[in-house]
Amino acid sequence: KVHTTTINLDQDPIERYCTPLPSVGCDIALIPQPNHLTRLQGEFIFNQATAIETPPLLAQGAINWLSAEFKKHFNETMPIHPQGNIHYRVSNDIVEHGYQLLIETDNIWIQASSATGFVHATSTLLQLLPNTPSHTAAGAYCLPMVEVIDQPHYNYRGMMLDCGRHFHPVDRIKHLLDHLARYKFNTFHWHLTDDEGWRIEIDAYPQLTEIGAWRGPNEIIAPQFSHIDQRYGGFYTKQDIREVIAYASDRGISIIPEIDIPGHSRAAILSLPELLQDPADHSIYRSIQNYPDNILSPALAGTYTFIKTVLEEVCELFPAPFVHIGADEVPKGVWTDSAACQQLMADNNYHDPMELQGHLLRFAEQVLQAQGKRMMGWEEATHGNKVSKDTVIYSWLSEEAGLECVKNGFDVVMKPAQATYLDLAQGYSADEAGVDWAGKLTLDNVYNYHPLSMLSAQNSARQHILGIQTALWSELINNQSRFEYMIYPRLLAVSEICWSKPQHRNWDDFKARLKGQLNYLDKAGINYRHCE
Numbered sequence: 001k002v003h004t005t006t007i008n009l010d011q012d013p014i015e016r017y018c019t020p021l022p023s024v025g026c027d028i029a030l031i032p033q034p035n036h037l038t039r040l041q042g043e044f045i046f047n048q049a050t051a052i053e054t055p056p057l058l059a060q061g062a063i064n065w066l067s068a069e070f071k072k073h074f075n076e077t078m079p080i081h082p083q084g085n086i087h088y089r090v091s092n093d094i095v096e097h098g099y100q101l102l103i104e105t106d107n108i109w110i111q112a113s114s115a116t117g118f119v120h121a122t123s124t125l126l127q128l129l130p131n132t133p134s135h136t137a138a139g140a141y142c143l144p145m146v147e148v149i150d151q152p153h154y155n156y157r158g159m160m161l162d163c164g165r166h167f168h169p170v171d172r173i174k175h176l177l178d179h180l181a182r183y184k185f186n187t188f189h190w191h192l193t194d195d196e197g198w199r200i201e202i203d204a205y206p207q208l209t210e211i212g213a214w215r216g217p218n219e220i221i222a223p224q225f226s227h228i229d230q231r232y233g234g235f236y237t238k239q240d241i242r243e244v245i246a247y248a249s250d251r252g253i254s255i256i257p258e259i260d261i262p263g264h265s266r267a268a269i270l271s272l273p274e275l276l277q278d279p280a281d282h283s284i285y286r287s288i289q290n291y292p293d294n295i296l297s298p299a300l301a302g303t304y305t306f307i308k309t310v311l312e313e314v315c316e317l318f319p320a321p322f323v324h325i326g327a328d329e330v331p332k333g334v335w336t337d338s339a340a341c342q343q344l345m346a347d348n349n350y351h352d353p354m355e356l357q358g359h360l361l362r363f364a365e366q367v368l369q370a371q372g373k374r375m376m377g378w379e380e381a382t383h384g385n386k387v388s389k390d391t392v393i394y395s396w397l398s399e400e401a402g403l404e405c406v407k408n409g410f411d412v413v414m415k416p417a418q419a420t421y422l423d424l425a426q427g428y429s430a431d432e433a434g435v436d437w438a439g440k441l442t443l444d445n446v447y448n449y450h451p452l453s454m455l456s457a458q459n460s461a462r463q464h465i466l467g468i469q470t471a472l473w474s475e476l477i478n479n480q481s482r483f484e485y486m487i488y489p490r491l492l493a494v495s496e497i498c499w500s501k502p503q504h505r506n507w508d509d510f511k512a513r514l515k516g517q518l519n520y521l522d523k524a525g526i527n528y529r530h531c532e
């Protein structure tokens with residue numbers, strides 16, 4: 001084997017990635033940037049004769065995904081037989097989520113020690129496939145010969161999708177999961193409940209989806225949709241959810257469900273008022289999104305029955321070891337005019353109303369721990385000082401708050417709105433679609449984010465940074481085209497900041513590789529934002 005090009009960050013990136021190799025007729029434009037890439041002389045011809053060697057069980061998910069992508073893009077079924085020339089092999093020398101991929105003239109070798117390693121190798125393989133057949137051999141696709149040795153920088157690489165504000169159908173979620181896998185994300189955080197909608201079927205409380213899954217005329221907020229005078233919405237049945245979990249699992253993605261409590265609970269409260277509303281509570285409050293009646297009461301027995309019942313059903317349905325319980329944006333003024341809440345404070349010697357929230361969250365944490373799950377929550381989950389350090393915190397308001405959490409010994413996922421929220425307008429033109437409460441978010445703003453950069457690489461608090469997550473909040477997202485416009489291509493920048501080593505990140509280099517990926521997004525018919 002002849003090594004012709006080893007990745008060299010000093011080389012002009014346009015020349016490196018966007019000049020088609022004459023012998024191969026395609027580019028190497030991988031996102032995220034792998035740890036180590038060597039271009040070898042020659043090509044592998046992908047054609048009718050190509051087949052997968054009977055794979056180990058550990059690679060089955062990756063192969064299901066590869067086969068589905070093949071069917072989708074080339075309308076071909078990928079054969080599997082003992083003499084196949086794409087070899088998925090288990091090697092315990094490879095780090096847990098890493099992989100090695102070697103493409104030679106007659107064989108493709110993939111080695112990993114975990115199911116996710118095989119998925120990540122498959123993602124690289126799929127990205128190396130050109131979008132059009134080779135001009136040298138009719139109907140064949142030529143892959144460049146390469147050796148890739150790769151592993152993730154962060155083990156948590158997530159995206160959250162808000163399905164509460166607007167319902168996103170299962171097909172839209174599967175389409176997203178395909179792309180999350182293509183860009184080596186491993187976590188889908190499924191925001192299933194919010195003020196505007198309850199989207200998960202719960203056997204014990206059919207009212208939650210009979211009533212809470214539907215929006216309609218005369219809503220208090222969301223004036224941008226006030227022209228919608230019909231009932232609209234939807235929910236996921238348990239069967240839908242199992243199907244999505246299996247689909248994600250083949251793609252190396254684990255799903256973390258979120259049930260947002262005690263705030264953002266208006267849909268639940270309107271569905272189960274007799275359980276969740278204290279008629280004697282005269283507190284006056286409005287949430288930041290202007291809703292009344294959207295906070296569960298820590299002083300009602302019904303609240304605890306509700307939380308336990310819902311969380312237990314959720315734990316049974318989702319295999320992931322984590323459940324997210326929200327905890328964001330409980331407004332001031334809540335619980336102040338509730339005799340029962342005042343009593344609860346006095347009984348427990350609490351002085352700050354946030355301790356009531358902590359009281360409720362501690363209960364949720366214990367319910368989850370009894371099911372063998374670890375709780376996750378937004379950064380306000382630490383307010384009131386009641387949850388244990390076992391709870392994982394998602395830091396969204398500021399880097400300083402995230403720093404505070406890691407210094408206090410919490411594991412955190414960093415997802416500052418200012419660098420990762422895909423509902424923020426992209427900021428290229430004045431009338432750009434999106435919200436701007438945390439500023440505008442261009443592609444390079446995303447790319448240049450370094451989690452807790454105030455901590456040196458050696459600082460031991462860094463070990464509490466599990467990774468990075470991006471989010472699409474859906475107040476303004478109610479169709480596929482807007483959904484894609486907000487996500488792409490910014491998702492690709494998040495992919496690289498999650499996966500690649502910080503010292504391998506380079507904006508000009510990324511932009512050059514992005515061109516190759518945009519060709520793919522064009523071919524896939526995705527309505528991405530063209531970036532200036």
Ligand code: TNX
Binds near residue numbers: 328329378396421
């Ligand atoms: C803040 S981030 C929220 C969401 C909104 C979002 C809009 C967080 C925990 N809460 O409820 O949808 O901003 O960007």
